[in-house]
Amino acid sequence: MAPAAPTPLPQDPAPPLRRNRNFTVFWLGQALSVLGGSVTYLALPLLVLEATGSIVRMGLLTVVMGATGIVTGLFAGYVADRTDRRRLMIACDLGRAVLLGSVPFLWLAGPRLWVLYVLTAVVTVLKTLFDVAYVTSVPALVRREDLAAANARLMGTFAVGTLLGPVAAGLVTAGVGAAWALALDGATFLVSALSLRWVAFGPAPGGPGPGGDGGGTGRQGVRGRLREVFTTGFTFLWGHRLLRPLTVLLTLLTFLTMGATDLLVFRLQEDLGRDAAVTGAVVAVSGLGVVAASACAARLRRAFGFGPCWLGSVGLIGAAVAVTGTSASVPVIAAAAAVFMVGMTLGGVSSMTLRQEVTPEPLLGRVTSAFWTVHNAAGPIGAAVLTLCAGRWGVPPVSLAGGVFCLLIAAAGLLTPLRSARSGGPPAPPAAAGPGSGAAGGAGADTGGARQA
Known part of the structure; x- marks a missing residue:
């Protein structure tokens, strides 16, 4: 192509x-x-x-x-x-x-x-x-x-x-x-x-940079193109001072959050004996959290910056997971589910915006794809582990452990540059690389800046 x-x-x-x-x-x-x-x-x-x-x-x-x-x-x-x-x-x-x-x-x-x-x-x-x-x-x-x-x-x-x-x-x-x-x-x-x-979408730029076509022909060109497809986005993520800790921490968070809905459903229907209608109502109430967070995410990010918003969202998620798994009150569980979605939405908006701010436009697709692939791969594994543990020990202790796990993620974030990051600053310019590395094959080594979603 x-x-x-x-x-x-x-x-x-x-x-x-x-x-x-x-x-x-x-x-x-x-x-x-x-x-x-x-x-x-x-x-x-x-x-x-x-x-x-x-x-x-x-x-x-x-x-x-x-x-x-x-x-x-x-x-x-x-x-x-x-x-x-x-x-x-x-x-x-x-x-x-x-x-x-x-x-x-x-x-x-x-x-x-x-x-x-x-x-x-x-x-x-x-x-x-x-x-x-x-x-x-x-x-x-x-x-x-x-x-x-x-x-x-x-x-x-x-x-x-x-x-x-x-x-x-x-x-x-x-x-x-x-x-x-x-x-x-x-x-x-x-x-x-x-x-x-x-x-x-606006006028097109002049075309790919040096090596953007995959770096020549023959075996070396094929190796360069494969490297560009599979490693350029991952290299940029790992080389960026904010994207690296964000990717690691969000992968750990996704390990927990993908199975959180299963814990919620099991808690309502099996532990508390509620029917599908009540479960549906709780999920509908949780949607109000998304609407609320969507309405105020931009203002919060402008007021406090990316780091406090993202780390605060992780704390909200942890508290909500602990409450939904331990409370016996349906209204309390519904409110906690809404808080959970506030945290998910605020964190998602904050991290997505940061990634868009700091990633050079020619790399944005590969960086986004790499970011999603890394942290989404942890989700199914985490969901399996959570449900297996809940089946053996029950939802309340697993939910409490999940809440503590989230707070540990937030605490770890305070030890990284994320704690004081307000925005990503200007995107790092894609670096010209050697043959076969792609238009921005060296961009991962450019560590100035920051980013999520």
Whole structure:
């Protein structure tokens, strides 16, 4: 694939966020797409369960999603940095629209599970590519000082979509079947693709820097290209004085947080004997925490800076995990779940904005992809460990241990440059490297700056 110019930061100053037409169109188009994606998240497992009645087959679908996402994450950043991001997002949207829209018609001939597994893998590849391009396009749409507010809007929209999506999936599935719920999601991707046609990301830069094409031909060129795909983002993360501790600490935090929802559900339904309706109500209340944090994240970050906001969010998460696992009061658990989501959202907005601030634009896709791959890989392992421990010793002691674990993460952060980091400062310039290292192969050695999401 011939390298194409990545999406640049705008040459002309973008208007303030409230008058930024490009960002508004981008934001509203993706709001509908997020809602549709949340429909698929529930409708796909329901379709498998409806066809087989097997929780094992349903779990295999989750394994396919997770494994495909991690593998795709290894190269998604390279693709996002080497192609026009708007075209990449449109292509991913159209591909998902066709695949998901075809499910009801394929299902007319009878259930074919292998088709669903293949479709899930391909859709996950497209989703991962889209997500990396999506996040790394935001700095090309808004002013630097509006990054935190823009990210807060996007994260708040994601939260609302993930709350309403399962409700819509349940209604559509009950009315016309899970296959048609997937087709509905396909239609939202068409709308997303159309909306992206109306978004201007700014003029393209002059092209890749020295070695940006992979560093020549032959065996040395292949080695250089593989190095660029798999190591450039990781090298930058590890070489940055703020991104290195942030990546390590967030990986430890993800080990805990991915399994926190399982502990919450088990506590409510098994320990306290509440039904699914109560569990759903608690999850809905937790969504209010996302909305609240999205509304104030930008102000908090401006007032206190990145470090205090991110470390404070870890403390909130730890306290919430301990309370949700030990309290016997449903209102208290619901309030703690909302606090948990405040911490998750504030931390996510803060870290995402920092990463966008400090990463050179030509590297942003690969750094984002590497960041997600590293810390997301810990999540499934952590969820398995938490649930196994909860099954043996119960939710309360495991939740208390999880809360203490979070406080230890925050305390460790106080021993790093994160404690006083207010913002990332200007992005480090990508360094010209030797043959085969890529456009910014040496950027990982440039340790001035900071970053998350």
